Amino acid sequence: MGLGPSPRASCSLGPLRRVGPWGPDHTGEGPVAGDLGRLYGRAGLADTMLQVEAEHGDITEVDVDAIVVNLFEGVRDPGGATGAVDGALDGAIADVIGSGDFTGELGSSTLLYAGDDLAATRVLVVGLGDRDDVDLDAVRRAAGTTVDALGGTEVDEAATIVHGGGIGGLSPRASARAIAMGAISKAYRFHRKTNGDEGPDLQRLAVVERSEDKLAAVRQGLAAGRTVANAQAVTRDIASFSGEEAAPAAIAGTIEAAAEDTGLDCTVWGPEEIAEQRMGGVQAVSRGSEREPRFVQLEWAPGEADRTVCLVGKGVTFDTGGISLKRSSGMDEMRYDKHGAASVVGTLLAAAELELDTRVIGLTPFVENMPSGSAIKPGDVIKMRNGSTVDVINTDAEGRLILADALDLARERDPDATVDLATLTGSVSVALGTQAAGLFGNDDELVAELETAAQATSERVWRLPLFDEYEQQLDEGAVGDLQNVGGRNAGASVAGKFLEHFAPEDGWAHLDIAGVAWNDDKPYLNPDYTPKGATGVGVRLLVDWLEDP
Known part of the structure; x- marks a missing residue:
């Protein structure tokens, strides 16, 4: 990652085949895998992908370990499917509401045990919050709450109603998509634990729709939601691999295998x-x-594309800072300094599986930033792909150097729009914390489109400026055309200004995801369905934008 303190801020996607850095069919032998492939093998990925499927029927008659219904906040007398289940429980849900133990607050839940009038043995009631505020993120959160609440029980199989699809006013297709995204995201795990803890016990979640007229829409929504959630899981996998596992050649081998399975064109230099x-x-x-x-x-190239988009991602497989060495505290998390590139890969996989009408090109440089006798040094001057010369003032501002070359290549491709993603600066975390990515751009229409997609997917962004005056911070004292840092002030914007030198002259946007790419012990956006570790940020946002430009 760049300047400032480090923020702590299958492969066909249905069903997804998640693979290790040695590729899907390698045993670990050969130059790509090395000893780690033999050590971990394909089981190295703790694959806890939850199966989420549609089912036609009545929730009160589904024979599973647990059924899931919902409640809006403030409702005293449950109706609809929740009311029917409450009747079968002789008013047990109403009793819990009356006692004040459960209010329907978003993110809350209560678990009850069923009697003889229900086929299921348990009933989980999840809160949807205020009825007037219910949206697709509330549905994602309810689905994540379901996985979390049932994770410590003996429930292997559960069935849920379509949240928000009744009086909530949400479409069955959109609600089903949100359920799949929230549930699969919360169930995701990536670890090397040897104590038998493999994450949530829930293996299957049936989404039950009583109306045969709505069933097709629910199935379509679940299929799309599974695709995006699984692509986000691949993104998290790539971001989570350690520096030892994810050498540039190894990670490139993973991506090649995924592309072959999914129908993407792939070229590795x-x-x-x-x-x-x-x-x-x-x-x-x-x-x-x-x-x-x-x-x-x-590259995803449909037969008749309506536009061409370039996605560029920073892929630093491990970032020590180079000669400008980082402090040791938090350096272990620099495995995720390749999250921008991982998000690009995940988005391309989803675009292919969803067969989007947009031609999408992904450009991802992968490097390891290490100190050594041959390492780049402060004071060196390098010549970039576009011919510009850059004074290297700080070798920990490396991400912008590799992005610059990739953005220049994107400019040659002459796309309608270019978006880059990078864990670029600690400064953006100071400005926005762990609640939003920094958004920059030279095209107001493109920025507005990304803001709309961010709102729809709850992957928040906040636009930050690229004032012309920031240019002076890159020019001061430079031997070359510009320098790679510009002091402490407005660090995220100055980094964006550096990238602007190499990006297309219009139709370009930059997402600094440093604050939102890794979820640790700080309050993080979407906690009900985002487990700790790499977040997969950017995939939901970009897919939504590509689907609905």
């Missing part, structure tokens, strides 16, 4: 091709590592 492409930034950052860089290009 090694050191020779990177040199031929004059990618001075990529070459400079990778110099200190024994592990050679890779540049991965993915």
Whole structure:
């Protein structure tokens, strides 16, 4: 990650086949995998993907370990499906409401045990919050609450109604999509634990729709939701691999395998091709590592595309800061400094599976930023792909150097829009904390489109400025055309201003996701369905934007 303190802020996607960095069919032998492939094998991924499927029927008659209904906050007399279940429980839900133990607050739940009048043995009631405020994020949160509440029980199989699809006024398709996203996201785990803890016990969640007329819409919504949630899981996997596992060549091998399974075109450049492409930034950052860089290009090209979009992602597989060494506290989390590239990969996989009408090109440089005798040093001047010369003032501002080369390549592709994602600066975390990504851009219409998608998917963004005056911070004292840092003030905006030198002259946006890419012990956006670790941020937002430009 760039300047400032480090913020602590399958592969066909249905069903998804998640793979390790040694590729889906490798046993660990060979130059890509090394010893780690033999050590972990394909079981190295703690694959706890929850099965979420549609089912036609009456929730009171479904024979599972638990059924799930909902309650709006403030409701004293439950109706609809919740009312029917309450009747079968002889008013047990109403009794809990009357006691004040359960209010229907969003994110809350209560577990009851059923009698002989229900096929299920348990009833979970989840809160949807205020009826006037119910939206798709409330549905995602209710689904995440379901997985969390049942995770410590003996429930293997549950069935839920379609939250918000009745008096909530949400469409069955949209609600079903949100349920799949929230449930699968909350069930996600990535670990190397040997104590038998493999995450939530829930293995299957049936989404029950009584109306045959709505069943097709529910199935369509679940299929789309599974695709996006599974793509987000792949993103989290890639971001979560340790620096030892995820050498540039290894991670490129994973992406190649995923692309082959999904129908994406994939081209991987090694050191020779990177040199031929004059990618001075990529070459400079990778110099200190024994592990050679890779540049991965993915493309989804439908038969008749309505537009072309370039997605660019920062892929620093591990960031020590280089010669400008980071402090040791929190450095272990720099495994996720490749999250921007991971989000691009996940979005491309989803675009292919959803067969979107947009041509999508993904450009992802992968490097390791290490200190050594051959590493780039403060004071070095490097020549970038577009011919500009850059004074390296701080080697921990490496992400912008590799993004610059990728953005220049994107400019050559002449897309209708370009969006880059990067865990770029600690400054954006100071400004926005863990509640929003920083959004920058030179195209107001594109920025507005991304803001709309962010609102729809609850992957918050907040626009920050690219004032012309920030240019002076990059010019001061520079030997070359510009320097790679500009002091402490407005660090996130100055970094964006640096990228603007290399980006397309219009139709470009930059997302600094440093504060929202990793969920640890701080309050994080969407806690009800975002487990700790890599968040997969950007996938939901970008897919929504690509679907509805």
